[in-house]
Amino acid sequence: MATEILDARAPHPVPVVERPGGPTGHDPIGRGDDGGGPGAAFDPAQFGLWAFLGTVSMLFIGFTSAYIVRRTGIDWRPLPLPRLLWWNTAALLLSSAALEVARRRRTALDLRGLRLWLGATALLAGLFVAGQFQAWRLLRALGFFLSSNPHSSFFYMLSGVHLLHLGGGLVWFALVLYRLRGARYAPAAGGRTLSLFATYWHFLGLLWAYVLFLIFVF
Amino acid sequence: MAHTEAHAAEAHAHDHAPQAFIWKYVFSKDHKVIGIQYYVTAMMMALIAGLLAMLIRIQLAWPEVNWGLLGKLMPMGFQGGGGQPYVMNPEFYAMLFTMHGTIMVFFVLSTAPVSGFGNLLIPLQVGARDMAFPFLNGLSFWTFLCGCVTILTSFFVGAGAAAGGWTSYPPLSALRGAVPGSQIGQTFWIIAMVFFIASFTMGGLNFVTTIINLRTKGLSLLRMPLTMWSMFLVAILGLLAFPALTGASLMLLLDRHFGTSFFLPTGLVLNGTPMVGANGQFVHQGGSPLLWQHLFWFLGHPEVYILMLPALGFTSDILTTFCRKALFGYKAMVGAMVAIAGLSFIVWGHHMFVSGMSPYLAMAFAVGTILIAVPSAVKVFNWLATLWRSRIQYKTPMLWAMGVVSLFISGGLSGVWLGQSAPDIQLHDTFFVVAHFHLIMAGAALFGVFGATAMWFPKMFGRMMNDTLGKWHFWFTFVTYYGTFFPMHYIGLAGHMRRIYDPYQYEFLKSMQPLNHFITISALILGASQILFFVNFFWSAFKGAKAPENPWNANGLEWTTSSPPPHGNWPGAIPEVHRWPYEYSNPSAPKDFVMQHEPPLAVESGH
Numbered sequence: 001m002a003t004e005i006l007d008a009r010a011p012h013p014v015p016v017v018e019r020p021g022g023p024t025g026h027d028p029i030g031r032g033d034d035g036g037g038p039g040a041a042f043d044p045a046q047f048g049l050w051a052f053l054g055t056v057s058m059l060f061i062g063f064t065s066a067y068i069v070r071r072t073g074i075d076w077r078p079l080p081l082p083r084l085l086w087w088n089t090a091a092l093l094l095s096s097a098a099l100e101v102a103r104r105r106r107t108a109l110d111l112r113g114l115r116l117w118l119g120a121t122a123l124l125a126g127l128f129v130a131g132q133f134q135a136w137r138l139l140r141a142l143g144f145f146l147s148s149n150p151h152s153s154f155f156y157m158l159s160g161v162h163l164l165h166l167g168g169g170l171v172w173f174a175l176v177l178y179r180l181r182g183a184r185y186a187p188a189a190g191g192r193t194l195s196l197f198a199t200y201w202h203f204l205g206l207l208w209a210y211v212l213f214l215i216f217v218f
Numbered sequence: 219m220a221h222t223e224a225h226a227a228e229a230h231a232h233d234h235a236p237q238a239f240i241w242k243y244v245f246s247k248d249h250k251v252i253g254i255q256y257y258v259t260a261m262m263m264a265l266i267a268g269l270l271a272m273l274i275r276i277q278l279a280w281p282e283v284n285w286g287l288l289g290k291l292m293p294m295g296f297q298g299g300g301g302q303p304y305v306m307n308p309e310f311y312a313m314l315f316t317m318h319g320t321i322m323v324f325f326v327l328s329t330a331p332v333s334g335f336g337n338l339l340i341p342l343q344v345g346a347r348d349m350a351f352p353f354l355n356g357l358s359f360w361t362f363l364c365g366c367v368t369i370l371t372s373f374f375v376g377a378g379a380a381a382g383g384w385t386s387y388p389p390l391s392a393l394r395g396a397v398p399g400s401q402i403g404q405t406f407w408i409i410a411m412v413f414f415i416a417s418f419t420m421g422g423l424n425f426v427t428t429i430i431n432l433r434t435k436g437l438s439l440l441r442m443p444l445t446m447w448s449m450f451l452v453a454i455l456g457l458l459a460f461p462a463l464t465g466a467s468l469m470l471l472l473d474r475h476f477g478t479s480f481f482l483p484t485g486l487v488l489n490g491t492p493m494v495g496a497n498g499q500f501v502h503q504g505g506s507p508l509l510w511q512h513l514f515w516f517l518g519h520p521e522v523y524i525l526m527l528p529a530l531g532f533t534s535d536i537l538t539t540f541c542r543k544a545l546f547g548y549k550a551m552v553g554a555m556v557a558i559a560g561l562s563f564i565v566w567g568h569h570m571f572v573s574g575m576s577p578y579l580a581m582a583f584a585v586g587t588i589l590i591a592v593p594s595a596v597k598v599f600n601w602l603a604t605l606w607r608s609r610i611q612y613k614t615p616m617l618w619a620m621g622v623v624s625l626f627i628s629g630g631l632s633g634v635w636l637g638q639s640a641p642d643i644q645l646h647d648t649f650f651v652v653a654h655f656h657l658i659m660a661g662a663a664l665f666g667v668f669g670a671t672a673m674w675f676p677k678m679f680g681r682m683m684n685d686t687l688g689k690w691h692f693w694f695t696f697v698t699y700y701g702t703f704f705p706m707h708y709i710g711l712a713g714h715m716r717r718i719y720d721p722y723q724y725e726f727l728k729s730m731q732p733l734n735h736f737i738t739i740s741a742l743i744l745g746a747s748q749i750l751f752f753v754n755f756f757w758s759a760f761k762g763a764k765a766p767e768n769p770w771n772a773n774g775l776e777w778t779t780s781s782p783p784p785h786g787n788w789p790g791a792i793p794e795v796h797r798w799p800y801e802y803s804n805p806s807a808p809k810d811f812v813m814q815h816e817p818p819l820a821v822e823s824g825h
Contacts, residue, residue: 061461147476
């Protein structure tokens with residue numbers, strides 16, 4: 001997608017340094033942007049990603065309000081919290097941390113470290129996904145199904161929707177790895193790709209922590 | 219300067235258009251092609267939804283008539299009643315109004331102005347080569363088309379399309395056995411909605427990112443045409459409001475097919491049988507149908523402004539162009555649109571006044587709703603002040619824009635009635651509501667789309683629409699639109715219910731039949747006069763007079779490039795902006811319009 005963004009940008013009419021006020025003189029409301037060139041107020045991809053995170057947040061805010069309303073029902077039966085979910089949460093948050101280390105290794109041009117820590121990120125993400133499926137199996141064995149009571153309905157639904165978003169993240173991760181394969185030849189490349197993905201991945205970690213808090217602690 | 223041009227030429231050389239037909243016109247990533255794809259698809263959907271409306275109207279005027287040929291065409295819908303063959307059956311009638319509303323709101327009036335003209339105009343008016351994410355943009359159209367196919371297929375599956383109203387209130391929509399329309403047709407409705415929301419989200423991300431990041435040099439936010447402001451705001455509304463419907467749709471789907479009870483209360487009785495399971499307990503327990511209403515209307519109210527705001531933006535741009543006058547109160551207009559968009563998030567409860575909500579809560583929602591009258595009045599005042607003592611050029615786009623102003627006033631006034639809980643409890647679910655929203659929401663949006671089509675047709679196809687045919691289309695539509703919807707206020711006040719198969723089963727509504735005849739005849743002429751539009755559209759697209767670069771002597775950036783613009787929009791460098799787009803009749807300028815990219819004059823209005 002990065003090449004798409006470059007195509008869409010206007011050719012920069014004036015080199016950035018020659019602009020009155022210099023490259024930092026951006027003021028999108030007062031003076032106008034400069035066509036998304038290298039000195040634009042925001043990176044379009046980063047901005048679009050944050051807008052997307054906004055709309056995903058609204059989805060979970062909607063679920064939260066439904067949860068709060070539905071919790072007042074008389075048929076509410078609390079769901080036991082499988083201890084496994086804490087391990088899953090730890091795996092996902094650690095995967096975020098590993099991704100951060102990988103980004104630092106890339107900045108330090110340490111390609112071996114980059115590969116190692118990206119591998120750790122992927123491994124921990126895999127553990128999280130496997131753990132989530134296992135948690136569903138544990139609850140099923142205890143007799144808590146999707147339709148058993150509203151608390152279990154919300155748990156299966158919210159963890160499922162989170163897992164769907166995480167699945168999208170894994171597809172993206174595969175694309176990032178594919179794009180980084182050329183890092184051998186251009187060690188400094190791929191920073192933007194990686195940082196965009198990291199934003200989404202950290203968001204998924206925080207989102208899961210929030211879902212867990214909402215369902216079992218709140 | 220030489221450096222700049224070399225840079226531009228070099229960049230352009232990399233940016234050549236795809237040549238193969240399939241990549242150029244079918245799976246295109248060019249915003250202009252995608253905009254036209256959206257627009258034409260939406261207009262085809264409008265044709266279908268419009269025909270559904272005609273069927274609704276003939277049923278309301280002549281409920282027990284044998285519709286021979288129609289009945290033969292749709293045997294499932296005309297299975298007869300009262301011993302007569304080919305009389306429409308009630309289940310079919312419920313499907314008609316449900317699908318008319320769903321298709322019109324989502325697949326026509328959200329799509330043609332926002333996705334259609336938004337994609338066409340945003341890069342042209344902000345001075346960008348394309349949208350920020352062209353691939354996502356193309357994907358968004360194909361996702362939308364999947365939604366269209368799904369919703370149209372639902373007519374032909376199982377017992378037919380969804381029939382629970384465009385709002386799909388549970389339990390009716392959540393129990394598969396409740397009505398024929400709640401069978402697989404309702405599932406298709408949910409899936410189509412998810413496709414639509416996914417598509418609109420991709421579009422919305424593109425809209426906000428392009429408008430914030432890709433504006434050309436000098437185009438500050440407060441120099442943008444109001445069309446751009448409206449697109450920016452509806453994209454934000456879509457991104458923040460639609461997720462509520464996504465979530466609610468998922469819960470409805472789980473209720474329908476996986477036995478959950480998000481929206482289904484305890485003690486449901488279906489066709490005389492209590493819905494109990496093998497253990498003697500009710501299958502569904504403790505759910506809240508009101509929860510759906512809250513989630514639905516949290517989307518639903520911003521959604522109607524998604525329909526309307528672009529029409530208000532087009533109107534401002536068209537009025538100034540054909541008045542040859544600067545827009546009155548630009549900043550107030552921007553503020554009014556921002557206020558309308560903001561208020562839309564806190565007024566959803568006014569759709570639920572009869573749900574038994576606390577009168578204090580109802581009052582809060584009522585106050586918020588009445589507040590919307592303030593920015594709306596600001597807009598109307600500024601339009602009238604723009605029109606005041608101007609030399610109006612009565613071209614087709616101008617007629618439509620003035621039509622929007624008219625509909626916005628007449629539909630807005632009834633909104634003040636309905637926004638307060640006391641009158642609304644009386645008028646809820648009557649034809650008064652139907653009159654109100656068809657005038658202000660559907661009518662303003664539709665007239666806005668027609669105006670924008672006439673205005674920006676040169677940028678779509680490089681040709682002019684036929685002005686005479688356009689004016690005939692306008693006058694037929696304008697007169698019959700009011701002829702159709704204005705009398706509905708009266709029959710609504712008289713107690714005529716909104717979603718009723720045969721009103722004349724009630725003694726007190728029998729006297730409404732002559733007025734219903736009038737409305738139906740008016741509606742049929744309204745429907746038939748749209749043929750003028752389709753003839754004009756297709757004839758002009760292929761055979762119309764070639765359009766010059768700037769046929770209306772307008773000021774926006776889109777008029778600085780050829781009609782239609784080339785791939786990449788400007789052959790050379792993108793023009794820089796030096797002023798707002800409403801600099802008309804400046805006495806110190808050599809002509810009566812100063813385009814946004816022209817160098818600064820000695821004396822200017824300061825915008």
